[in-house]
Every structure is written in C-alpha cells, then in structure tokens.
C-alpha cells in the first residue's frame with residue numbers, strides 16, 4: 215500500500231498570500247473542531263496536491279448524441295491507436311453517480327530523468343503538459359542555441375514566471391515535466407515574423423502520462439473536470455426551460471446545460487470578453503447544440519431598467535425572466551491543478567468577493583420565484599465560497615439553500631459562521647484528508663499502479679479516488695421563494 219507520491223515542490227505563493235491562506239485554513243472555528251496541528255497539516259497537504267495533477271482525466275460524454283457505451287467504445291478505439299506509449303489498453307471508467315462522465319487514469323509520477331538539452335516553457339504550458347498535452351510553440355520561452363527538428367530535449371516549467379522569451383539558458387526555479395522531441399527549430403520559434411502556432415515539442419516521456427486529447431472525438435467528448443460536470447446536474451435543467459449562464463466562456467457548463475435539456479428550450483450564455491464568446495459558439499456548434507444563444511455583455515448590467523428599449527431578445531433582460539441561473543463566478547482560481555506557482559498579490563486574490571456579490575445581486579433579480587440559482591467557483595478560499603453563502607442568506611431573505619444531487623464533494627468548510635446543517639447542503643471538492651470520503655493514507659494511489667492492476671481494482675475504490683482527488687471547487691444551490 216502506497217501513499218500519494220509528491221514529486222513536485224508544493225504550490226509557491228507570495229508570502230502575504232501564503233499567510234492569508236494559512237489563516238483561512240487554520241481559522242478559529244476549524245481549529246476548535248479539528249485542532250491546530252491537524253488544520254496545519256491539511257493546509258500543507260492541500261498545497262502539495264495543488265501542484266500535482268489529479269489522478270484521473272474526466273471527460274463529459276455527449277449523451278445527447280449517442281449512448282454512453284457507444285462513446286466509450288469509440289474512445290477506446292481512438293486510444294488504442296495511441297496506446298503504444300502506455301504499454302497496455304487504457305482503462306476507461308464510467309461513474310455510478312454522474313451518468314455522462316468517463317474517467318481515464320493519469321499514470322505517474324513516472325521515473326523519467328532530464329537527460330537532454332533544456333527547453334523552458336511557461337507555467338500554463340507546463341501545467342498542460344502534466345495533463346497530457348504536447349508543447350505548443352507559443353508556450354516555449356527558452357530553447358537550446360542550435361535546437362533543430364528531431365532533437366531530443368528535456369522540458370522544464372518556469373514555475374515563477376521569470377524566464378524571458380528567447381533566452382538561451384535559464385537559471386531560475388524550474389521543474390522537470392518530461393522529455394520530448396523538437397518539431398521546430400529555435401529560429402522557427404523565436405525569429406519568425408508571423409505569429410507562431412502548432413506543436414513545438416512532442417512529448418514522448420512525460421512525468422505524468424495521459425493521452426493528448428487534442429481534437430479527439432470533438433463532438434462526442436468534452437474535457438471537463440469532474441466538479442464542473444457535477445454543477446450541470448446540480449442546476450437540474452429541464453427541457454423547455456429558459457436558463458441563464460452569467461459567466462459562460464468557454465462554454466463548458468453552457469453546453470452541458472443545453473445537452474441536459476436535450477436541445478429543447480433556451481440557454482442564454484453571457485461573457486464580457488468578445489473573443490471568449492466566439493469560443494462558446496464554436497463549442498456549441500461542435501457539440502451540435504443549437505438552443506444556445508451567446509452574447510458579449512457585462513452580466514452585472516444584464517437586468518433591464520423599467521423603460522429600457524430592447525432591440526432583440528438579447529441582454530439586458532426583464533427581472534424574474536429565467537427558470538434557472540448559473541453563476542459560475544470569476545474567482546481567484548486557486549483550486550486549479552496542477553498549479554506550481556501563483557504570482558498574484560493578496561490584493562488580486564481578495565479582489566473577487568465584491569465582484570461576485572455584484573453578479574449575485576443581478577442573478578437574484580433575474581431569477582423567477584420558484585427558480586434555482588447555482589453559485590460555483592474553482593477556488594478554495596472562504597471569502598469566495600462559504601462567506602458568500604452566509605452573505606447571500608443574510609442579504610436575500612427569499613433564498614434558501616437546497617440539497618444537491620449528486621453530492622460527491624465534501625461538505626462546506628467551517629469558518630464563515632454557517633450551521634452544520636447549512637454546511638451539509640454545500641459541496642466543497644478538496645483533495646485533503648478529513649474531507650468526507652477523502653483518500654486515506656493506506657489507500658493505494660491509482661496514479662502509481664500499472665494499468666493491468668488498475669483494471670482489476672475494485673471499481674468502488676477507484677471511484678472514491680476519482681471523487682476526492684479532484685481540482686478544488688465549490689458549489690451552492692439556492693431556491694428563490
């Protein structure tokens with residue numbers, strides 16, 4: 215029996231952010247319940263988990279287009295063609311509580327060693343490599359002086375964002391993410407007049423092995439973290455309803471909502487960034503969902519004033535005109551994995567609470583009485599999660615918390631003055647011990663097991679791992695009376 219292996223340093227934060235978060239995770243209410251030492255341990259462990267990828271890759275299957283088993287078979291066929299580097303068929307698991315999810319194990323950490331000249335990539339690019347991607351040329355910051363196509367290279371992630379583009383070597387803090395083969399030369403990457411695109415390094419020996427999902431069955435599977443898929447089900451959209459997704463790009467949850475409605479009804483997707491709205495439209499098209507209407511609009515201003523003239527059926531909208539509203543809020547994103555370094559200041563990290571509250575006000579106004587509002591974030595702070603729930607219940611007497619289905623994550627975290635009954639109605643995904651159903655130290659970690667033994671493992675056990683070793687995420691569901 216093995217413990218989760220941590221091979222990367224834990225998530226690096228600015229000292230003031232680290233201190234802020236430590237205080238959040240050792241708050242008085244929590245310490246009174248679990249003790250100072252346990253609270254400190256959990257916080258430390260959280261920072262370790264955050265710098266490593268989750269043990270499963272989650273895909274949402276387009277069950278509005280084909281049965282799950284058919285999609286699973288098609289995916290299996292595609293993966294078999296890539297499986298030479300896996301040393302066996304990659305098992306694909308379904309999820310007993312989420313009917314449109316397929317899970318693939320991430321294999322690692324593997325004993326790869328940096329034996330070749332170094333290529334340095336940006337943090338985002340390094341994170342993508344750890345989730346199965348190849349290195350796309352724009353992500354390359356530094357390459358060996360005479361690098362040419364076909365050269366073997368060792369890829370490192372610039373975790374503190376200090377490497378300058380075009381550097382010939384780099385002495386700053388870097389983390390090895392795997393070995394690969396260059397598909398472009400140094401000059402193609404750094405001396406081109408045109409914007410560069412395409413694969414710069416093809417990964418052949420990544421530290422964490424996961425298939426590259428680039429263009430893999432684009433209408434049948436959508437790469438989406440498990441908690442994000444859970445959000446769509448918790449919202450519970452019904453065919454024929456009118457639903458608002460206030461912060462929608464790139465449209466992962468929008469398209470899920472439309473799929474659950476079987477294309478019947480109306481899903482309005484708003485995002486304030488035009489280029490991102492185009493991505494919502496592209497995703498809707500790829501997934502063959504035509505009940506989605508996407509608009510570039512600031513959601514804070516998306517309620518009509520009484521006499522406002524409306525040119526079409528787009529925003530702003532009359533009050534109480536939606537059956538359900540999803541507020542998947544812009545947030546500090548500290549639950550994202552893997553994440554080895556975050557250079558944000560404390561001011562940036564704490565800037566989201568007021569913005570989320572403004573969006574929340576609009577969400578409540580636009581929701582019909584009897585309608586459902588789901589609030590979610592991909593971060594781990596109290597300020598953006600449980601504190602927002604406490605504030606919302608105080609500010610809007612018409613709102614009550616409702617149970618969530620499915621309930622896969624742990625309950626809400628202590629520290630915002632919510633009662634135990636209220637905390638039980640929340641869903642906090644957090645890969646730390648002490649969360650309900652979280653991994654015990656004695657459980658084998660699927661990521662370190664060979665594929666053959668994984669296929670033979672108890673499915674319930676694997677499911678438990680998949681449910682707990684996720685990104686950090688938070689969901690609250692309200693009913694408006």
Ligand SMILES: C[S@@+](CC[C@H](N)C(=O)[O-])C[C@H]1O[C@@H](n2cnc3c(N)ncnc32)[C@H](O)[C@@H]1O
Nearest residue numbers: 461462463464465466467485486512513542544
């Ligand atoms: C967490 S992401 C949404 C992810 C999306 N729900 C999905 O599942 O694919 C938050 C989004 O909110 C958008 N956003 C931030 N402030 C906004 C505002 N005032 N109005 C509309 N969109 C906003 C951002 O551009 C960003 O795309």
